[in-house]
Amino acid sequence: MKTLMKHLPVQHNLIAMSLITMGLIIVSGLTFAGEKVDKTLSAKTDGVVEIHNVRGDIKIIGWDKNEVNITGELDDLKEEFVFKAQGNVILIEVIVPRRNINYGDGSDLIIHVPKTNRVDVNVVSTDLSVKDIKGGIDLRTVSGQAVITNVHKQLYVQTVSGDILIKKSSGKMKLNSVSGEVIGNIDSNDIRAESVSGDVKLILSNFDNLRATSVSGDVAVTGQLNDSGNLKLSTVNGDISLSFKSNVNARAKINAGPGGGISNRMSSDEVIEVFPNQQKLSMTLGNGSGKIKIGTINGSILLKGSN
Secondary structure, eight states, rough: OHHHHSSHHHHHHHHHHHHHHHHHHHHHHHHHHOOOOEEEOOOOTEEEEEEEEEEEEEEEEESSEEEEEEEEEOOOTTTTEEEEETTTEEEEEOOOOOOOSSOOOOOEEEEEEEEOOOOOOOOEEEEEEEEEEOOEEEEEESSSOOOEEOOOOEEEEEEESEEEEEEEEEEEEEEESSSSSSEEEEEOEEEEEEEEEOOOOEEEEEEEEEEEEEESSSSSEEEEEEEEEEEEEEEEEEEEEEESOOOOOEEEEEEEEEEEEEESSSSSOOEEEETTEEEEEEEEETTTEEEEEEEEESEEEHHHHHH
């Protein structure tokens, strides 16, 4: 190589050295792998597990041990890995540089936590799976899908760009996605589900309070409103469907804007045409103890009863 470089002009020398350097960088990038991790800490039964991560794939699983165990592979760009106890809190954090992180792989982790612990998650671009937690979760992600199964007590889930999927879970719920769907099969008395640009689809048992809204998406709810309960469904540019499993006691006010319409299969009450090109429906179901309010500007509303 030295002999070859000696016979090349200076300009060609610089080009050759640049090519060699680029080659070394590429090879280094291809062969670099994230650090493996397998660590365990003792935890309290009523404790909190706090997780921070920038990118990757994280699975959180509840178990019967009073321990937090983390296994898998850390982010290729990891600068520091924090895993420590602070009082009743177990802190897990993968720290990466603030500069460009568009190369290399993110963290790929499986985290086992005591079932009775609460789990707090703050991530940026991370897909999340959480299951078998009795202490509730508070989950925030910028970009990533959140799949939650068999989680109870309370569920606060917020994502900017990603879907929220809830299965077999219960407790007070606040579910919010800016650009993604909110889909749930849940048992909760108090639910608030919102999406700006995505559908909201909920299958519920009996509930006292429900607010489900979307700006540009459909809203579909199946469940049973309890006596003296409150239900509010709304969308700007989408369809709404509501189906009750059995008879309901509530007063209902339904409105559809100029681009919408109402189909009432819940009672014999008739839809009224309102100028200009709008429809409304007011009805009392049973003893009228609860409240139902439904509205769309540009979409159809379908109401279905137990029959």
